Each structure stands twice: as structure tokens, then as C-alpha cells.
Amino acid sequence: MASTPYTVADVMTRKVVAVTRSAEFKEIVAAIERWKVTAVPVIEGEGRVVGIVSEADLLAKEEFHERRPGMIEQMRRLADTAKAGSTGARDLMTAPAVTVRPGATLPQAARLMAERHIKRLPVVDVDGTLQGIVSRSDLLKVFLRSDGELAAEIDREIVGRLFPVSREGVKVDVTHGVVTLTGHVRDADRIAIATRLAQAVEGVVGVHNHLDAHTSSSGHGA
Incomplete structure (x- = not known):
């Protein structure tokens, strides 16, 4: 991804x-x-x-x-x-x-x-x-990649694909290579996946995942 x-x-x-x-x-x-x-x-x-x-x-x-x-x-x-x-x-x-x-x-x-x-x-x-x-x-x-470059890639390649419906509610902050994910998403099962994928991005030093999930009445979407 x-x-x-x-x-x-x-x-x-x-x-x-x-x-x-x-x-x-x-x-x-x-x-x-x-x-x-x-x-x-x-x-x-x-x-x-x-x-x-x-x-x-x-x-x-x-x-x-x-x-x-x-x-x-x-x-x-x-x-x-x-x-x-x-x-x-x-x-x-x-x-x-x-x-x-x-x-x-x-x-x-x-x-x-x-x-x-x-x-x-x-x-x-x-x-x-x-x-x-x-x-x-x-x-x-x-590890010399800028924080802005890392944030843009994570937002585009990870948040945008894992949480297409909830994307606007997710914030990606990167400081000195450390990624912080905050916000609400619909699919709790994908939160741990987001952490693993962010950690695998070249140049990322660490990941703090503070995403939480809320379920929709239909039970569909991310």
C-alpha cells in the first residue's frame, strides 16, 4: 500500500x-x-x-x-x-x-x-x-527526509487508502521523524495496520497512534 x-x-x-x-x-x-x-x-x-x-x-x-x-x-x-x-x-x-x-x-x-x-x-x-x-x-x-515529506506520504499512501471515508477526520503530524496519528475512523481493525505501515515508511523514526474508532449504523466503510 x-x-x-x-x-x-x-x-x-x-x-x-x-x-x-x-x-x-x-x-x-x-x-x-x-x-x-x-x-x-x-x-x-x-x-x-x-x-x-x-x-x-x-x-x-x-x-x-x-x-x-x-x-x-x-x-x-x-x-x-x-x-x-x-x-x-x-x-x-x-x-x-x-x-x-x-x-x-x-x-x-x-x-x-x-x-x-x-x-x-x-x-x-x-x-x-x-x-x-x-x-x-x-x-x-x-532519515534526512523532511517532516513535511513524510507527513504527505503517510496521508496520501496510508490514511487515504486505509480510511477513504474517514480521511478528513484524521490528522497526521510529524516532528523530527516521529509520526503522530490522531482522529476518528470507522474501522477499528485498520488502526493497528496504520501503525505498521507508517513505521515501514523510509525515514520514519517512530509512530504514536492515537486514532480511535466509532462504528456507523450500517457497519460499512472506513
Whole structure:
């Protein structure tokens, strides 16, 4: 009933800095510093993503710069100690990269980040070609929607459709993303539905539903 959910394509950054497999360590560090990012995708050919190099991958070299890890530590942290001795993207990168498609919903992207403990995802098309990148902060952009925009959508898509007859008696207020519904409607069964739908609107922080119902003599309508 509500409008189409926001997708990764709606919030992703389309201008992305990326490196190739042959990029050297200092080149990668310079790119991360210049563009103020925490990771860069590694691409080949026409832009197909084959891996990603993050700050964590690079910090292994700094961690072991002044000391040589013991044999037990080397065995326990094979990946880190190997990266500490690497000088190029082909050895530093984490591969395959965890990616997401442009059409994925924001909750899907957020769940993937949480499950894989990563801060950003390269966005790729069906062929694996880089289209953009989405970060945790990008997923929060929906909460920048204005209160007026949220109120208009809820009034149009939820109140107008759930309560077509009682619509004029329902007031939608939004303050700092928190929705308050007040008024009288004819169908009590739809009040809880209104709460669930309002909570699902992208950018809504919370919902206070103070709607109450009165029944008409005919028992019909909303």
C-alpha cells in the first residue's frame, strides 16, 4: 500500500574511487587519504569488481612494522601476517568482495553489512561491474527526509487508502521523524495496520497512534 521502498540505487555514491590489481601500497594509501574513504574496490577489465582493500588490510603492515610476529602468532593470523608483507592490491585485497545490487532494499544492505562486519559495499550490476558504493552513512540518508515529506506520504499512501471515508477526520503530524496519528475512523481493525505501515515508511523514526474508532449504523466503510 505504501510507496515503493528506497533501494541502494537511491542512496549510493555513484562517483567511486577504485584501484586495479597492480596498484601499489602507497598508491592505495594516497587514494584513501585523498578521497577520505575507508576502503577502495579493486577492479579489472571494464570495471568488474574482484576485491576490496580496506584500512584494516593496510594497517597490518603498520602493526608488524617494528616487530616480527612469533611462529604461533603467524599461524593464528596467517592472513594478517601475509598482508603485512604485501606491497600491492592483488595481495592486500580481500577477495571475493562482498557486493550488493542496486535494486537491493536498504534493510537488505544493512543486514549484509551487519552480518559481514563491514562498513561499505561496492554496488555492482548483474555482470559484476562497479556502479557505485554504499556506506553505513548512506543508509541513514532516508532519515534526512523532511517532516513535511513524510507527513504527505503517510496521508496520501496510508490514511487515504486505509480510511477513504474517514480521511478528513484524521490528522497526521510529524516532528523530527516521529509520526503522530490522531482522529476518528470507522474501522477499528485498520488502526493497528496504520501503525505498521507508517513505521515501514523510509525515514520514519517512530509512530504514536492515537486514532480511535466509532462504528456507523450500517457497519460499512472506513
